[in-house]
Structure formats: structure tokens, C-alpha cells
Amino acid sequence: MHPLDIAAVAVYLGFILGLGFYFGRNQSRREFFVAGRSMGWLAVGMSVMATLFSSNSFVFYPSAAFGSGLRIGLSLIAFSLMTPVVMWVFIPVYARLDVETAYEYLERRFHVAVRTLASGLFILLRIGWMASATYAASLVVSRVAGLPQTPVIVGIGVVAIGYTMLGGLRAVMWTDVIQFFVFTTTIIATLGLVLAQSEMGVGEIFRRYFDGREGVVVDFELSMSLKYGSWAILVGVFLESVSAFGADQVAVQRYLAARSERTSQLGALLNLAGMWIVIPGLLLIGIGLYSHFTDRPHELGASSLAELLEQDPKIADAALPEFARLYFPPGLAGLFLAALMAAIMSSIDSGIHSVTTALVVDFRDRLLPGLKPDDDRDDVRLIRRLLVGVGAVSVTLACFVGPLGDVFDIGKKLTAAFGGPLLAIFILAFFSRRATWLGVLLGAVIAASVTLVLMERFPDWFSVWYWPIGFGMAMVLGMLLSVLQRPPDSPLTYLEIMRRK
DSSP states (O other), rough: HHHHHHHHHHHHHHHHHHHHHHHHTOHHHHHHHGEEEBOOOHHHHHHHHHHHHHHHHHHHHHHHHHHOOOOGGHHHHHHHHHHHHHHIIIHHHHHHHTTTSTTTHHHHHHHHHHHHHHHHHHHHHHHHHHHHHHHHHHHHHHHHHOOOOOHHHHHHHHHHHHHHHHHHHHHHHHHHHHHHHHHHHOOOOHHHHHHHHHHHHHHHHHHHHHHTOSSSSOOOOOSSSSSTHHIIIIIHHHHHHHHHIOHHHHHHHHHHHHSSSSHHHHHHHHHHHHHHHHHHHHHHHHHHHHHHHHHOOGGOOSSSSSHHHHGGGGGGHHHHHHHHHHHHOOTTTHHHHHHHHHHHHHHHHHHHHHHHHHHHIIHHHHHHHGGGSSHHHHEEEEEEHHHHHHHHHHHHHHHHHHGGGHHHHHHHHHHHHHHHHHHHHHHHHHHHOOOOHHHHHHHHHHHHHHHHHHHOTTSOOGGGGGHHHHHHHHHHHHHGGGGGGGOOSSSHHHHHHHHHH
């Protein structure tokens, strides 16, 4: 690495650690968990975008475009359909009930058992997601920097845990805002360099990309094994995004930190606008890399790019880091590494903070209130120690997720089994007056278990299909098993909450 690259990374890491120290002064529990409910729409929207877009996305969108085509771009349609649902259904519920976690609502609607189950599913989902997201970008960092992957994971994890422990949610959110600008700037710079190195016009790059390939943009074949099939993307990514942005404590915590319900809704809209900028940019990088390595397959160790992709589809994950290693000038390589580190840290900081919140609010405070210290400062110290423990578990797991598949499959497989049933619990709570706590609890447990079994039995199925499978199974079973109990007379449904204000 050139001294300019080292300087760029060092300045970035030093700055965000400084933010943690700055916001860490005089922390209270309310400040640590919800930033005093004082954040504006800009911080809310960009923090949600930086957190849930994550390092997985930074790697797999160019990889997908490079290896499988642009069908993953249909995710933008799914995200656009998701945003109104989150804005007008989920956010008003959390704002009007004044909860600390999303899962508090489920106790008011159903039973404490459903609350703890949903919170537990979230914790498992988010720890798996953190591990896969951290692994994905650290793989690229290690290749570009020429460092072993495990020390990269541990080093970046320690920094992210450090500023999160010190500064709480306010430090996490403002760091996410900075991280969003860092990796957006890097995407633009990378795209420009890829185009400059191609020695072709934009039209020729696109012609070469589409030449001799079918189903590049859409492929509506009904196949469980078709990678990035259009039906799977439209249905699966829609359900995944509703779960991630509506029922996941990572996003909910940012809505709760906003000044008002309207602020949270504007933040959700800003998040969508950011996606329409970042995702096309990453896909264009994949298109440019395909044209580049078509002319220079020897840089990936092959005589033909088409043959290489057929023999080893995972080579697509290596295209972007290999290009960065070979062609990025001093300074830009450092910015690229800083962007990847930003993506990793935005995954870790938000994940460990929200998981800690769920453990404290939904389990300790609710089930073991005697463990809560009387003094607020003692409580913050205890929360910080728990956060370090959660971070250590997540970083350790990130060192071992590589054998599960490529970076896209890793993320989906580790979240789908739990995220689909979790979303079903919320939908039944909002819109079914007949749903009972025992029915939705049993339905979610059975659906999550069966989905995990299907993943083991059918490894060739495209991972996104497990979202509608888990969600649909939990919905059907939840309704059917609700006949085991008499439904409540006045359930706290979405319509009932909307009538309150």
C-alpha cells in the first residue's frame, strides 16, 4: 500500500473513533438507546441506508452484474414497493405506541411469549447478518491491502465496537451518515476509473456486455434453482425489505430516534432515493468490469472469461477487488479501503447496538427486572459491557461463514429462515383480528424450523426463495393454529392504533 492509502485509512478510522469519544460524554440510557429522540430526517434516512445496504451490497451488486446479469436490479422495484408500506404502516405504529423496541408492540397485541420469540428471531437474524456482511467486505479489504482476512475482521470489528460502546446510537447514526458519503464517493470514483481503463466508449461496453447473453435483464422462468430469477427477486426481495426496514430493530431504532413520526417517514423516503443512486452505480461497475476482464481474462488467471465463470461462478466476487488491486492509483485505493471499512463498520455498529437493545429491553427488563441497576449510570456501564460481548460473538462468527457460499447466498441463507416468520408475526398482528398468540407463536417456530430443513435438503434452490417460503408458511400456520384459542375481544390491530390519534 502507498503511504497515501495508509494515510486515508488512518484519518478515517481516527475520525470515527473521535466521534465515539465526543458523543460518549454524559451518556444516559435514553441517549444511548434512542439518541434522546432528537435526530432529524437526514440522519435517520442516511443511517438506515448505510446500515441495511451494508458491505454485502457493496460486494454482491457488482458481482451479480459481472457474473449473472442485471436481474438483481429488479430489487429497486421491490424497494420502491416496500417504502410506502414501511412509511404508512410500520412507522405510525411505533411512533404512536412510544415503544423502545418493535417487539414491545407484539406483547401488547398478543402475549409476552410472542414478544420474546420475535425478539429472539431478530437477534439470531441480525447476528447472522452481521457475520455475513463483515465477511463479505473483509474478503475484499484483505485482497486489496494484501493482509490476512481474519486480522482484518478483528481489527475493524474492534474499532466499530469501540465507538459504538462509547457514543451510543447518536455516534452510530452520525458515523453511518459519514460512511454513506464515503462509499457513495468511492462508487462514483470507481465507476469513472473502470470506464477510463476500458479504452472503449459506453456504447461498446454495453454492446459487449449483452452480446451473446440471454435473460440479462429479466428472466421470468419459474425455477427454484435459477439464480437471480425475476420472480424470486420481485417477491423475495420485497418481503425481505419489508422485514428489514419495517420489523427489524436496526431500522426501527432509527425511527424511534427521530423527532417525530413525520421525520421518520421522510427518512424512509430518503433511504429509497439513496438506493436509486447507489444500486445503479454498483451495477454499472459490474458491467464495466465484465467488459474489462473479457479483454484481459489473464488478470483473473484464465484464458477466457466465459469459461472461467462457467467453471467457477464465485470468481465474480473477486472481480472488483482484483481490479482495485491492479489499477487503483495511490489515494483512491485508500479511499476504496475506507469505503469497504465503512460498509463493514456500519453493519457491525448498528447490529450490535440493536441486538444489545433487544437483549436489555425485551429480555432483561421484561423477564428479569431485578437485574436492572437503580442508577442510570450503572445501567449504561452494564449495557456497554453487554454490547462488547455481543460484538465479540458477531466478529468471531464472521471468521467462519465463508464455506456457506458466495456473499449473496451467505446473507440470504443466514436471514431468511428467521426474517420471513418474523415478518408474518407483524402482518398477522396488524391485520388479523382472529390471530391469537399461541397460533402465531407455533406457526413462526414451525415455519423457521422447516425453512432451515429445506435449506439443508435443497442446497441448489436460489436463496431468496426462502423468504416467501418462510413468510407464507408462518402466515398460513399462524391463521390455522389460531383456532386453538379464542381470539381477544379488542385486539390492538393497525386500524385500532390509527384511531387513537
